[in-house]
Every structure is written in C-alpha cells, then in structure tokens.
Amino acid sequence: MTFSNQLFKKLNQNPNKVWILADDMSITHRQILDDIELLKEKLRIASFSDLKRRIIGIAMKTSYDFIIADLTCIKEQAVTLPIPLEFEDGQIKSLLMNVEIVLVRNDADANRLQSILPEKPILNVVNGKLLNGDKQRIDGLNVSENIIKIIHTSGTTSDPKGVLIKDESLRALTESLLSVFPKQELTYLSLIPLSLLVEQIFAIYCTLLTGGKLILLPESMNEFGKHGNTSDTFLDLIQKHKPNFIYLAPRLLNDLNQLPCLDGFSKDAYYVTGGAKVNYDVINSLDQKGIKIYEGYGLSETTSVVSINGIADRKIGTAGKILPHLEYKICEGELLLKGTTLCAGYFTKDESSCHIDDDGYLHTGDLVEVDKDRYLTIKGRKKNLLILSNARNISPEWVESKLKKFSEVEDCIILGEGRDSLTAIILANKKSKTVSNIASIIKETNFEIPSFAQIQNFITISDADDFKRKYFTITGRPRRSCIHKDYINEL
Numbered sequence: 001m002t003f004s005n006q007l008f009k010k011l012n013q014n015p016n017k018v019w020i021l022a023d024d025m026s027i028t029h030r031q032i033l034d035d036i037e038l039l040k041e042k043l044r045i046a047s048f049s050d051l052k053r054r055i056i057g058i059a060m061k062t063s064y065d066f067i068i069a070d071l072t073c074i075k076e077q078a079v080t081l082p083i084p085l086e087f088e089d090g091q092i093k094s095l096l097m098n099v100e101i102v103l104v105r106n107d108a109d110a111n112r113l114q115s116i117l118p119e120k121p122i123l124n125v126v127n128g129k130l131l132n133g134d135k136q137r138i139d140g141l142n143v144s145e146n147i148i149k150i151i152h153t154s155g156t157t158s159d160p161k162g163v164l165i166k167d168e169s170l171r172a173l174t175e176s177l178l179s180v181f182p183k184q185e186l187t188y189l190s191l192i193p194l195s196l197l198v199e200q201i202f203a204i205y206c207t208l209l210t211g212g213k214l215i216l217l218p219e220s221m222n223e224f225g226k227h228g229n230t231s232d233t234f235l236d237l238i239q240k241h242k243p244n245f246i247y248l249a250p251r252l253l254n255d256l257n258q259l260p261c262l263d264g265f266s267k268d269a270y271y272v273t274g275g276a277k278v279n280y281d282v283i284n285s286l287d288q289k290g291i292k293i294y295e296g297y298g299l300s301e302t303t304s305v306v307s308i309n310g311i312a313d314r315k316i317g318t319a320g321k322i323l324p325h326l327e328y329k330i331c332e333g334e335l336l337l338k339g340t341t342l343c344a345g346y347f348t349k350d351e352s353s354c355h356i357d358d359d360g361y362l363h364t365g366d367l368v369e370v371d372k373d374r375y376l377t378i379k380g381r382k383k384n385l386l387i388l389s390n391a392r393n394i395s396p397e398w399v400e401s402k403l404k405k406f407s408e409v410e411d412c413i414i415l416g417e418g419r420d421s422l423t424a425i426i427l428a429n430k431k432s433k434t435v436s437n438i439a440s441i442i443k444e445t446n447f448e449i450p451s452f453a454q455i456q457n458f459i460t461i462s463d464a465d466d467f468k469r470k471y472f473t474i475t476g477r478p479r480r481s482c483i484h485k486d487y488i489n490e491l
Contacts, residue, residue, distance in 0.1 A: 003148065003171040004074045010208055019208060022064045022216040039072045042128045048101055051078035053143060057102035058082045059113060062194040062216065062223050065105040065125055067204055079143055081150040082195040085109060086226060086450040089116045094159035095152055096120065150347045151197045153300040162347030169303040172340040174205050176323045180310040182270050186212035189243040191224040191234055192391065198304040202247055215241050224249060225390040225452050231255035239264035247272045251389035251420055253293060257282045262289050270311065272296055275391030277418030280317055287316065295319050297376060301354045301362055303341040307376040318375040328370065334382060335368040336361040384480060386416050392452045399453060402445045408437055410464045413478050415487065421456035425487065427464035459490055
C-alpha cells in the first residue's frame with residue numbers, strides 16, 4: 001500500500017470524525033475531502049488538471065490551507081516543494097525556479113513571489129486568482145516516479161539544498177515511529193513551521209494515522225522561531241489545549257523549566273525535542289518536576305527522524321534508540337546509515353551534501369556513540385552547520401559571506417550553536433578608516449537575511465593577524481571549535 005493510500009483510507013473510513021482544530025473551526029474528514037476536491041477544481045481552471053509527477057511549490061505559513069495543498073498533491077501523485085516564506089528572495093528563487101506552479105494563500109505573498117519569479121504561475125488557493133498563467137510551463141524535469149517531496153535543507157551557501165523524499169520512505173518512517181510513540185490517538189499542537197518535514201510527519205501524518213487531532217496556531221500568531229510572539233504565548237497555548245503529543249524546541253524547554261509552577265501542563269504527554277543541542281540539566285530538572293522530555297535526532301536525508309526516546313525505553317542523555325528500520329555503522333566516529341528511509345539524492349546540492357557510498361550507507365557527518373541497545377549519543381559534527389535553540393539550521397559560511405562584502409571586515413566567524421541567536425566575531429580591517437561602523441554593517445546585513453538567521457551580538461577583534469595565527473589553519477580556514485570554546489562566555 002502506498003503512503004497516499006494509507007492516508008486516504010483513514011480519511012474515508014470515518015468521514016464525520018473531527019481531525020483539525022483551527023481557531024474556532026472543528027474540521028472533519030469529510031470537509032477535508034471536499035476541500036481537496038475544491039482545490040483540484042481551482043487547479044483545473046488554472047489549466048493544471050494533471051498533477052502527476054509535477055513539482056508543486058507550497059509557499060504558505062502553517063495553516064489549514066497548507067494541509068489541503070499538501071494532501072491534494074499527495075493524492076494526485078505530485079511532488080511537493082514546501083518553502084518557508086521567511087527565506088530571503090534569493091533563497092526562494094533558487095528553490096522554486098524549477099517548480100511547475102506555486103501555491104500561496106493570500107495576494108500579498110503572491111505579489112512578492114511574482115516579483116521574485118516573474119515567469120512562474122502562482123495560484124492563490126483561497127480566491128483562485130492566478131498570476132502569470134500565460135507563462136511558459138516547465139516540462140520533463142527528471143524526477144523519478146517514487147518521489148513524493150523535495151525538502152529544503154541548509155547548505156554551505158545561501159542556496160538551500162533540495163532533498164528528494166520517496167513515498168516508501170514516508171510510509172516506512174511513520175510505521176516505525178508509531179511503533180515507538182504512545183499507543184493512543186495523538187493530539188498534537190503544531191508550533192513550528194509545516195515547511196519542515198518533521199513537522200509534517202508529526203502534525204499531519206501521525207495524527208491522521210492514529211485517528212487523533214491536530215491543533216493549529218491561531219491565525220494571528222506566527223510560528224515558533226519567528227519574531228512577534230514570546231515563549232510565554234506558546235506555553236500558554238500548551239496549557240490551554242493540553243496536547244498529549246508535541247515537539248518543543250530546546251529554547252521552549254529552557255523557558256518551561258523557568259516557570260514557578262507546572263501544574264497546568266499534562267504530566268502524561270509525549271514531549272519530544274531535538275534539532276539543537278539539548279541541555280540535559282534542564283531535562284533532568286523537568287523530569288524531577290514530573291515533565292518527561294523525549295529527545296530525538298534526525299536529518300532530512302533520512303526523511304527526518306533517525307532515533308528517538310520512547311515511552312517504554314527512555315534514556316536521558318541520549319537521542320534515543322536508532323529506529324528499527326535503519327542499519328548503522330560507525331566509521332572513524334561518524335554515523336553511517338542505511339535503510340528504507342534514505343533519500344533518493346538531491347534536487348539541488350552543494351559540497352555540504354551527504355555522501356551515499358557504494359554499499360548504500362549515508363555518511364551523516366555527525367560524530368556519535370551508539371551503545372549495545374542502539375541508544376545514540378551525539379558527540380559533535382564534521383560539518384559546520386549551526387543549529388540554534390529554536391531548531392533552525394544555519395550555514396555560518398552563508399552569513400559570513402554577507403559580512404565579508406564590506407571593506408571594513410577583513411574576516412569574520414559566525415557562532416551560535418545551541419544559542420538563541422547568532423554572534424559575529426568581526427576581524428576589523430586595519431586599513432579601513434571606518435572600523436567604528438561595525439554596528440551599522442551588522443544592521444545592514446540583517447536586512448538581507450531571514451529573521452531567524454539575523455546577528456544579535458558581535459565582538460570586534462582589532463588585531464586580525466594575531467587572531468588568525470591562533471585560530472586559523474594554514475589554508476585560511478577558521479578552527480571553529482577552538483573559537484567557540486574560547487569565546488563561549490562572550491556569546
């Protein structure tokens with residue numbers, strides 16, 4: 001049975017069952033099936049009646065419209081490419097330039113995308129308005145039949161990579177996860193963007209397949225990780241809805257642990273975390289207060305989750321057991337993985353792309369330890385990707401390249417692993433007469449990058465030569481781990 005058949009069998013089994021709660025709406029399976037047909041009709045009117053193997057961009061915030069767009073594409077065997085709207089224009093263009101059509105949910109987003117992609121058809125799924133409908137269509141892109149999604153993941157440049165996700169990989173992963181997750185109908189509160197694959201899996205697919213409920217953020221709220229809402233706002237929502245399953249970014253865990261009273265939080269819920277570095281003191285503290293946190297680990301190239309702690313087998317200090325569908329081995333400390341959930345390669349790639357060797361093992365770039373019971377502990381990274389406390393992945397080289405455009409900056413290093421925001425170490429150019437202008441340079445750079453990747457602090461180094469002698473290699477590469485260790489107290 002295909003993944004699509006699994007999902008739609010569940011939708012058709014009990015049409016009157018409420019699945020999605022959005023603001024004041026309780027949405028049933030029947031309403032969802034009807035809205036899928038409505039979207040198909042809007043696409044037909046826009047001359048997109050046959051979606052099979054077509055690459056469809058979804059440029060929407062977390063919303064009911066996103067879910068309908070995603071399910072419609074799955075049913076029609078299209079390939080979805082979700083895109084975060086907080087990406088800068090260049091990133092959006094690099095990912096969406098090869099899609100057939102882009103789906104949006106309001107005219108403001110449609111107009112922005114039209115300015116970025118003037119040759120791309122753009123459909124507002126709410127009002128049916130089509131922009132650029134007369135433009136040249138893309139045809140014959142080489143995407144194999146079993147591909148169901150293209151998922152963005154950070155690279156070494158400003159252009160994100162596109163990971164090819166297979167239908168059978170999503171089916172295998174959800175089956176594996178549901179063998180570990182609590183054996184009950186899962187009620188999930190979605191806080192982070194649905195453009196992230198792991199959130200699609202947890203929020204949409206796992207709740208539907210268990211007959212549970214999905215609670216969406218109020219329309220007036222931004223997803224966690226964007227500006228505009230404090231942690232208190234999200235924690236209040238958790239207390240209000242009391243989900244039995246939720247992903248909490250490490251920063252929310254820290255803020256949760258600071259609350260004087262946790263009586264309003266369910267002590268039996270399955271609180272999952274991961275992505276950024278986890279503070280085990282916080283997990284132990286919450287554990288003593290009756291809130292159990294279940295850490296996991298994954299990457300897009302393995303269709304997200306690789307390991308996770310379960311209700312019956314939880315080990316604090318680890319990222320849980322490697323899921324049963326995966327084989328693994330460790331080579332010089334690096335985790336290598338093989339199994340049904342490995343990606344089919346890349347739609348777009350760069351030098352940071354993971355390598356799959358001749359034996360079918362994916363080289364993750366992560367340094368780990370695995371015990372005899374398959375519990376995984378992350379020790380470090382071969383790659384330079386930074387993961388902030390809000391679980392956002394950021395390539396330091398990308399942000400550094402923005403700063404290096406200024407003559408006042410001889411070199412720079414971006415730090416922020418496990419932190420709330422980025423810090424820039426600026427090696428000032430002694431030849432420049434405007435070194436004191438660094439604050440303005442940071443401000444100008446922040447205008448060019450998404451809010452989650454903006455620089456909040458900086459340290460100016462006046463003697464660049466001395467710093468480079470201590471912290472750079474002969475070939476001019478920064479020794480990032482040494483810099484982080486020596487400057488961690490100043491971040």
